[in-house]
Amino acid sequence: MAPMSMSRSSADDRRPVHRGTVHDVGRYLRELRRNLSGRWRLRGAHVLSAYKRTAAYRRYAQRRELYGASDVFARSALRRVYDQSRYGSLGYHIWFSRRIPGWTKGAEVVELARVSASLPENAVVVEIGSFLGRSAVLLAGARKVRGSGTVHCVDAFDGSGDAFSTPIYDAIREAGRLPLRERFNRNIHQAGLSEWVQVHSGRAGDVADAWTQPIDFLFLDADQSCPGVRALYAKWSRHLKSGGIIAIHNSTASDTQDASHSGPTRLVQQMIRSPEYTPIWCMSSTTFAQKV
């Protein structure tokens, strides 16, 4: 009996020790991994914030902001996987749009695509100010997903506009080998959207004078000066259907960098109001509103 009880008690003694050891090693490894990754994360964050304080980074960020160029991550395959898993069928077009220089960014990117996708069959979408096609890809990609509709892109394609923006358009135009219109065409073609886009090349005011179709979704992103955007709003908003949606880019006060660039913000403050429009909502620097 004695040896049996001894062996049982020694086995009992060993078991908790054994289980405890495995348990401890597991916990130790998990803690080690947490500490290590925490430490690396901390180091990475320190290095990044130190770099962000350098003049070189500030110059890079300012240039990127000014010239609307996308960063390396925005164009990466990883971002594509992310956009497609997060935004479903719109994800590819959202990702493709990020590759094109332009100024739509953050939540407004997704909202432009979502609103365009939410429109009825054969929707008429009009974009005033297309530049290289960054936002056109969002609007037209969504219509391709829905399988009907046309996105009308209105732009002079000559880099004209308000006094704040024209030197920036010129710099981008001079940096590219092809004229703006050809670069726009190439981007739309590469995005697989040519048959969803109709281009109206010319002054937006002149195009409006000859316009006859009721519009489901009007995106204003051309002249950013007060008189310029007011004149375009006056000519184009009358074609917006009752129940149609208007989106005005660059229209939040925080986005106003220069007096000659504050037209959209003023326009929204003065004209986009209830009861003519409801609901009114804002995403990044774009104001969206539904005409009553």
Ligand SMILES: C[S@@+](CC[C@H](N)C(=O)[O-])C[C@H]1O[C@@H](n2cnc3c(N)ncnc32)[C@H](O)[C@@H]1O
């Ligand atoms: C801010 S960019 C458009 C950016 C584009 N929506 C994007 O997301 O990439 C404005 C464009 O509108 C054009 N533009 C400005 N005023 C215009 C006008 N009155 N008629 C036609 N095009 C105009 C500019 O030359 C420029 O190509």
